[in-house]
Every structure is written in C-alpha cells, then in structure tokens.
Amino acid sequence: GESVGLHLPTLSVQEGDNSIINCAYSNSASDYFIWYKQESGKGPQFIIDIRSNMNKRQGQRVTVLLNKTVKHLSLQIAATQPGDSAVYFCAENMVGSNYKLTFGKGTLLTVNP
Amino acid sequence: GAVVSQHPSRVICKSGTSVKIECRSLDFQATTMFWYRQFPKKSLMLMATSNEGSKATYEQGVEKDKFLINHASLTLSTLTVTSAHPEDSSFYICSGRERTSGDEQFFGPGTRLTVL
Numbered sequence: 299g300e301s302v303g304l305h306l307p308t309l310s311v312q313e314g315d316n317s318i319i320n321c322a323y324s325n326s327a328s329d330y331f332i333w334y335k336q337e338s339g340k341g342p343q344f345i346i347d348i349r350s351n352m353n354k355r356q357g358q359r360v361t362v363l364l365n366k367t368v369k370h371l372s373l374q375i376a377a378t379q380p381g382d383s384a385v386y387f388c389a390e391n392m393v394g395s396n397y398k399l400t401f402g403k404g405t406l407l408t409v410n411p
Numbered sequence: 412g413a414v415v416s417q418h419p420s421r422v423i424c425k426s427g428t429s430v431k432i433e434c435r436s437l438d439f440q441a442t443t444m445f446w447y448r449q450f451p452k453k454s455l456m457l458m459a460t461s462n463e464g465s466k467a468t469y470e471q472g473v474e475k476d477k478f479l480i481n482h483a484s485l486t487l488s489t490l491t492v493t494s495a496h497p498e499d500s501s502f503y504i505c506s507g508r509e510r511t512s513g514d515e516q517f518f519g520p521g522t523r524l525t526v527l
Contacts, residue, residue, distance in 0.1 A: 306452050330514045341415075341504050341518040342455065387454060391514050396468075397443060399516060401454045 306385065308406045317375040317409075321388035321402045326369060328390035332399070333362060333373045335384045342387060345373070375407075383409045414438055415507050415519040423525045424495055432490045432522045434505030440485035441507030445516060446478075449502040461488055495526040 311317050323331065329350040334342035348355045348362045348371075355362050361374040371388050388402040414437040424430050434444060443462050447455040459475075461467035461482035469475045479491040488507075492499055502523055506516040 332515075334518075339502075339521070339523070341417075341520045343518070344515070347515070396460055397508055397514055397516070398445070398457055398460060400457070403454050 306404055306406050308408065310408045310410060311378050313378065313380060313409055313411050315378055317373075317378045317382070317407060319373045319375075319386050319405045319407065321371040321373075321405075323369050323371055323388065323390045323402065324400065325390060325392050326366075328392045328400075330391040331362070331364060331371050332389045332391075333360075333371075334387045334389060334401075335382075336387060336404075337384045345386075378407075378409050380409045380411055383407055413509075413512075413515075413517040415441075415505065415517050417503075417505060417519040417522050419522060420520065421523040421525075423527065425527055426496055427494055429491055429493045430495055430524060432492075432503055432505075432524070434488045434490070434507070434519055436486045436507040436509075436517070439507070439509045439512075439517070441488070442485065442510040443508040444482055444488040445506045445508070446480060446488075446490050447504045447506070449504060449521075451502075455504060458490075492524065495524070497526045500524055500526045 332347040333345040336342045346357045346362045353364050359376045363372045385404045385406050387404045389399040416435045418433045446458045449455045458473045459467040459469045467480035482488040502521050504521040506518045508516050
C-alpha cells in the first residue's frame with residue numbers, strides 16, 4: 299500500500315516541451331501495461347497500451363517504452379499542451395489474474411503556458 | 412464506442428444510510444465489471460470484480476457485506492454502500508470489459524460519495 303502522507307509525484311513542464319513520466323511496476327509476471335490520464339473529478343481515460351513482447355509503441359504524440367529487465371515503464375508526450383495537464387497512471391495486468399488491473403501511484407503533470 | 416456511464420455522478424448522504432451507485436455499459440456487453448475506490452490524491456484501488464450472473468469476487472480487506480455488488484445483466488452493475496460512514500467518502504469508479512475486447516477495460520466517469 300501507499301505510505302501515509304506521501305504526496306503525488308509532480309512534473310511541471312513548459313508548453314511545447316516534451317514530457318517523460320515514469321512508472322516502476324511491481325510484478326514481473328505482468329504482460330499488459332496501460333497508461334491512463336485522469337482529469338480532476340473524472341474517470342481514467344485510456345492513452346496507450348503495450349504488451350510485454352514489445353519494448354516500444356507509438357501513438358499520436360505519445361510513446362510508451364517498456365523495460366522488463368528493470369520493470370520500468372515510461373510515457374513520453376511530445377509537444378506538451380495545457381490540455382495535457384492531468385494525473386497520469388500506469389496500470390499492469392498479470393496473466394491469469396482475471397483481467398484485474400493494478401494501478402501505480404500516479405504523476406501530476408502541470409503544463410505551464 | 413465503449414462508453415460506460417455511472418449514476419449518480421455525486422451523492423451526499425447521512426451516516427448510517429445506504430447508497431446505490433449504478434454502472435452501465437451503453438454500447439457493449441460487459442461480461443466483467445470492476446469497481447474501484449479512489450481517495451483524494453491517491454491511486455485507484457480495486458474493490459471487486461463481478462462477472463455477469465455470478466457473485467462478485469472481493470479484494471482482500473474489502474467487506475463484502477458492506478459493499479454489495481450486483482451484476483444481474485450484461486449492461487448493468489450496481490454497488491450499494493450499506494450503513495455508510497464518513498470514512499466511506501470517496502470517488503467510486505467502475506469499468507467494464509467485453510468478452511471479445513481482450514484485456515481492455517472501459518472506465519466510467521466516477522461517482523463522488525460524501526457521507527456526513
């Protein structure tokens with residue numbers, strides 16, 4: 299579980315810069331990973347996913363990198379815009395878990411105009 | 412496509428009362444639905460998994476008699492918080508998974524519960 303009083307990691311960038319958000323996942327048996335964006339008071343919004351047989355996947359302005367050796371996932375956002383400001387969560391799914399997702403702690407991204 | 416709705420979007424209730432939250436899949440058949448709880452500035456924590464027509468499977472530490480889950484149809488699941496207390500105040504989020512959609516889950520917009 300999370301430590302009491304632990305603040306949400308934050309990343310502050312200038313509009314137009316590239317953003318990199320990192321996530322350390324917990325289970326080496328996980329085979330499916332997803333990045334979600336969550337705006338205040340809303341549900342998670344799917345951004346991009348990747349399976350464990352890949353190490354990179356690109357979408358529109360976003361790239362996900364997976365390093366299974368160190369159990370690390372990253373989300374790169376190109377040309378960050380003010381509308382990208384939100385909390386970003388990584389989530390992992392383990393084979394045989396009945397499709398249950400385990401969410402990471404989240405990172406608050408703030409884009410300054 | 413793949414839209415999930417929740418009702419109500421926010422609810423305020425008195426301590427000791429019960430509150431029902433609905434989760435509907437609008438354009439797909441959700442063979443599996445998941446319920447999450449999220450406290451302020453925290454991550455989503457899975458509470459339970461329900462398959463249509465079956466009893467829900469609860470995560471460790473989640474009281475099944477307090478959080479009643481019903482998944483009677485392929486498009487509707489309900490979460491009832493019984494005898495709610497202030498510590499149950501949270502953001503409750505559901506998601507649905509279609510049998511043919513693989514691992515992907517589609518999330519609802521969440522329900523803000525405040526217990527006075």
